Amino acid sequence: MKVKKVMVIGAGQMGSGIAQVHAMAGIEVILHDVNEEAAERGFKMILKNLSRQVEKGRITEVDKAIIINRIERSTDLEYARDVDMVIEAAVENIEVKSSLFAELDTIARAEAILATNTSALSITEVAAATSRPEQVIGMHFMNPVPVMKLVEIIRGLATTDDVYETVVALAHRLCKTPVEVNDFPGFVSNRILMPMINEAIFTVYEGVATPEAVDEVMKRGMNHPMGPLTLADFIGLDTCLYIMETLHAGFGDDKYRPCPLLRKYVKAGWLGKKTGRGFYQY
Structure with a gap:
């Protein structure tokens, strides 16, 4: 499967950065947070980062406008119905993540991949909150996301090869270097x-x-x-x-x-x- 549209949950520093790099790679993005103020703050962070890129001559104003037009803001998880992949970048708490993934499991399409940007928590435990553990994977970006090249790719106990290969291919599209690590506390980084x-x-x-x-x-x-x-x-x-x-x-x-x-x-x-x-x- 080729990922054409993603939903990023959490519009903080990590989530906004993840949304930015996807939009820069030509992928449609829904940037989600619990309220409009939080989603707007994340969107403004992206605008600020892209404006800096224009000032440095790395992209043009036209490029910036095209990238921004690929990003939609959301406060409704129901938008997850329309995406190929959800990337969660919410607070680092297993109860919050498990609850969120259980809800996403009932909304997202059956074939959609559910990824978490957790920096330390068990992918297998998060996946257990869903009825599709084979489609849950860890995709741990480094901060600041637009700058750092590494992405740790972490399989849960049930994650399939197809899901892993799809996420690795996506990381390459984002101009990142994916590294596979096993599901242990803290991973490698x-x-x-x-x-x-x-x-x-x-x-x-x-x-x-x-x-x-x-x-x-x-x-x-x-x-x-x-x-x-x-x-x-x-x-x-x-x-x-x-x-x-x-x-x-x-x-x-x-x-x-x-x-x-x-x-x-x-x-x-x-x-x-x-x-x-x-x-x-x-």
Whole structure:
């Protein structure tokens, strides 16, 4: 099956980016969120990103208009009836995702693929909420989606070869590099990245160094483009905590125990860039 139209659920930073790259690849997109304000914010993020591309000479104003015309906003899940594939980019919570996939299962066409952009949760568990587990798959984009080339493709226990091959072909159409990984907590990217971030937070918690010093060591000494604590602020400390909790619960290994300082910041509402304060102030 060739994907001609997708519905992206969740118009936040990830969802809007996913919608943008599909529209840029010539695919019709429905950008969905729970209310009009959220959908409009996501749409404006896409407009801002495309305007920047015009300023840099990468696309023309005509290109921008064509891309924008491929994106429709929605607050009604019933639009899922008309698409070849749904890509969910909602909050990272298994109850929310399972409930959403159960509802989508009753709306989407029988042959439609249901994908989740989860960064750590079990694809098999999400698929179990549907009557079509063979058509559920993980498609984990990296942030920021329009820039980052990697997409982790994660099969659930029942995902068919046809669905996997369709999603890999779609990733190539989006000019992304698909990498197949197995359905384990955190997959590959976050199983490796999040413990590093958590250890950087422990380093601050134990008084070894300041956030600035930790980030400087990793940038200058390890050639990372961004320090782990700056990256944590960019991702969102609440998201980092949730992924660490998922890893800890999934593996039962204390090496994944979230740092108490991470919990403290989240309880304080210091979630990073999106709230104006995390390990740094914005």
